[in-house]
Amino acid sequence: MDHPTILIPVPPFFSFQECLWFLNRNYDDCLHVISDNAIWKAIQTPFGDVLFHIQEHGGFLEIETLAGPANPECRDFLTSFVKEWFDLERDIQPFYAHLKRDKRLAYMADDFTGLRLIGISDMFEALCWCIIGQQINLTFAYKLKRRLVERFGRHLEWDNQVFYIFPDAETLANAEVDELRAMQFSEKKAQYISGIARAFVAGMLSKEGIAALPDFPAQQKALTSHKGIGIWTANYALMKSLRVPQGIPHGDVGLLNALVAHGIIADRTEKDKINAFFGAFAGWETYLAFYLWRSLAVKALV
DNA sequence: ATCCAGGGGTCAC
DNA sequence: GTGACCCATGGA
Numbered sequence: 173m174d175h176p177t178i179l180i181p182v183p184p185f186f187s188f189q190e191c192l193w194f195l196n197r198n199y200d201d202c203l204h205v206i207s208d209n210a211i212w213k214a215i216q217t218p219f220g221d222v223l224f225h226i227q228e229h230g231g232f233l234e235i236e237t238l239a240g241p242a243n244p245e246c247r248d249f250l251t252s253f254v255k256e257w258f259d260l261e262r263d264i265q266p267f268y269a270h271l272k273r274d275k276r277l278a279y280m281a282d283d284f285t286g287l288r289l290i291g292i293s294d295m296f297e298a299l300c301w302c303i304i305g306q307q308i309n310l311t312f313a314y315k316l317k318r319r320l321v322e323r324f325g326r327h328l329e330w331d332n333q334v335f336y337i338f339p340d341a342e343t344l345a346n347a348e349v350d351e352l353r354a355m356q357f358s359e360k361k362a363q364y365i366s367g368i369a370r371a372f373v374a375g376m377l378s379k380e381g382i383a384a385l386p387d388f389p390a391q392q393k394a395l396t397s398h399k400g401i402g403i404w405t406a407n408y409a410l411m412k413s414l415r416v417p418q419g420i421p422h423g424d425v426g427l428l429n430a431l432v433a434h435g436i437i438a439d440r441t442e443k444d445k446i447n448a449f450f451g452a453f454a455g456w457e458t459y460l461a462f463y464l465w466r467s468l469a470v471k472a473l474v
Numbered sequence: 475a476t477c478c479a480g481g482g483g484t485c486a487c
Numbered sequence: 488g489t490g491a492c493c494c495a496t497g498g499a
Contacts, residue, residue, distance in 0.1 A: 360481095360483085425481090465480080
């Protein structure tokens with residue numbers, strides 16, 4: 173049975189290619205597949221697990237459901253998911269105006285045009301990904317994530333391929349720390365992930381709960397009260413999951429390297445200069461951080 | 475072999 | 488509030 177394709181008009185300043193570049197980079201992400209300028213991804217929905225396919229054609233993103241429910245409600249959910257994932261409903265022209273005011277950054281508005289801040293809607297997944305990635309190189313981080321997801325996540329199969337979904341908190345709350353250790357998670361990472369999972373299951377931590385807090389400092393404080401969530405992790409999760417503009421992952425090694433490469437700071441200790449720099453991008457701080465990360469892939473700079 | 479990687483916790487001042 | 492130290496493990 174064929175389902176009609178969902179069509180989402182592409183907004184101004186959107187580049188499917190740039191977004192694909194970010195999703196594909198040089199890493200082995202187990203939560204989506206990129207091939208032939210298209211994306212395959214499986215997600216959990218309130219109506220059941222869904223596998224979908226995205227490609228760009230004629231000024232639209234075309235989304236097709238390949239497996240799982242395709243009733244109108246589920247299709248609406250999927251549409252919202254994609255809009256949020258790629259931040260499609262944000263007018264990012266003001267960000268480019270900010271970039272062009274700084275001679276060191278102006279090139280980004282041209283070279284990276286249409287790159288959107290790719291999100292991680294599920295805050296539990298975002299936090300787990302942070303903990304996995306703490307203080308290890310990204311290549312290894314993606315390996316750890318794959319082991320975790322292939323062991324504990326559900327999956328859908330289609331055309332002889334397997335598409336994984338990040339495990340939910342209930343599953344990881346019951347995972348044995350020893351089993352995570354055997355996957356080469358450090359003792360700390362295993363404890364942190366287990367603890368965060370149990371906090372979600374107990375209702376002591378949730379995306380909705382964090383979103384309902386009155387301001388950014390309150391959200392940071394609520395997150396960092398949990399073991400394993402420091403300022404970097406809290407801000408990263410707020411940036412990727414709730415799209416809080418101030419969620420700059422302070423202390424991030426890549427970000428600091430990019431700031432040095434652009435002559436913004438001379439060394440990693442100049443917090444005042446960093447704050448002043450981001451202060452000029454009020455409302456667009458996380459986009460600036462995201463574009464600075466993007467710039468690290470430009471070899472001439474590194 | 476050595477340094478580093480999309481940090482965090484703890485403890486002393 | 489800040490800084491030193493430890494943890495932990497693969498990549499280059």
